[in-house]
Amino acid sequence: MIVGASLAGTRAAEALRRDGFDGAITIIGDESHQPYDRPPLSKQLLAGEWEQDRIALSDDDSLQELNADWRLGRRAAGLDVASRTVTLDDGSTVAADGILIATGARCRELPTNGLDGIYTLRGLDDCLAIRAELEASPQRVAVVGAGFIGAEVAATARERGLEVTVIEALPVPLGRVLGTEIGTVCADVHRDHGVDLRLGVGVDGFDGHGRVERVNLSDGTSVDADVVVVGIGVIPNTEWLEESGLELDNGVVCDETCLAAPGIAAAGDVARWPNPLFGEIMRVEHWDNAIAQGQHAALRLLASDDEAQPYSPVPWFWSDQYDRKIQLAGRARPDDEVRIITGSTEERRFAALYGRAGRLVGVLGFNRPRHVMKYRNLIEQGTSFEDAVEIAEQE
Known part of the structure; x- marks a missing residue:
């Protein structure tokens, strides 16, 4: 069962089918709409450049191929961890062998x-x-x-x-x-x-x-x-889990493999887990993470403890504002060392590296996608800040 007909939830269902899972999949979503993409909501759709049919996550044929039981317009109201049973807002219950929590977040x-x-x-x-x-x-x-x-x-x-x-x-x-x-x-x-x-x-x-x-x-x-x-931030949707016994702390707390309890995983905006690549517990609200973590968490439900792998991504996202594409990869903080490696802030077209404790931890680009992708790979490799700056100086 996937609780949340979201980007994370939909990509999780697709990952299960691609991996050969042929059992029943139930997908619960509190909206009546079929799953859709959210980034255009503040850009193309809001601008009137697109209509809502363009933001569907999957076409009708792809949704049919999932062979899922869709429970749309229904909100999860409670979870019994021992029996892996979810109670819905209409009083009905759904049980499963594995549960993926992908209930996202709501606006403050x-x-x-x-x-x-x-x-x-x-x-x-x-x-x-x-x-x-x-x-x-x-x-x-x-x-x-x-x-x-x-x-x-x-x-x-x-x-x-x-x-x-x-x-x-x-x-x-x-x-x-x-x-x-x-x-x-x-x-x-x-x-x-x-x-x-x-x-x-x-x-x-x-x-x-x-x-x-x-x-x-x-x-x-x-x-x-x-x-x-x-637009003052979001709150993870975990209220329905308060009596479940799961650990809740600014999201559903998981282990490094995205498991919150035996047979129960979490992904997307609602999940908080220790990312071993950065050595910190994080909750990531980005589009790219919803896809990758949804897939990882779904396959975690099919894996044994011995087979399970940690989820250790370099978070990445973009924002389109006017004629600027702003991209950030990694985990930047306000007290990090910042180095502009190309372009200039005056022209609003540049790339900047973020360093902390001697390590490259972030890269920001204003209309510099090539640099963001290059240094994102270096973050994943654990490159030192000094080495990253030296590489930039040689370009």
């Missing part, structure tokens, strides 16, 4: 005071609702949070010709991940395109008459807005 929210026009962006229905708002040509769009989702929504709205204000509590966007220097570059990209950035300030609340009209900020000022999109 702010109190809305019951006002319309305030949204989060996580699922297809969220995207279509925000898109309808943007197509109505609002006077002003406010985005709360300058993380990657917020930044992409802001870029999409600006490219529609709308006035956009981005409100971020940190001094620079993405400062907790990329550090101050690179975070400043991210801020400048938005300023280059006419975004009104309000940095180092939080949100105290929203005002309006039935519909949002203003965002009140913690410094006493306010921002006029007809539409607000809140």
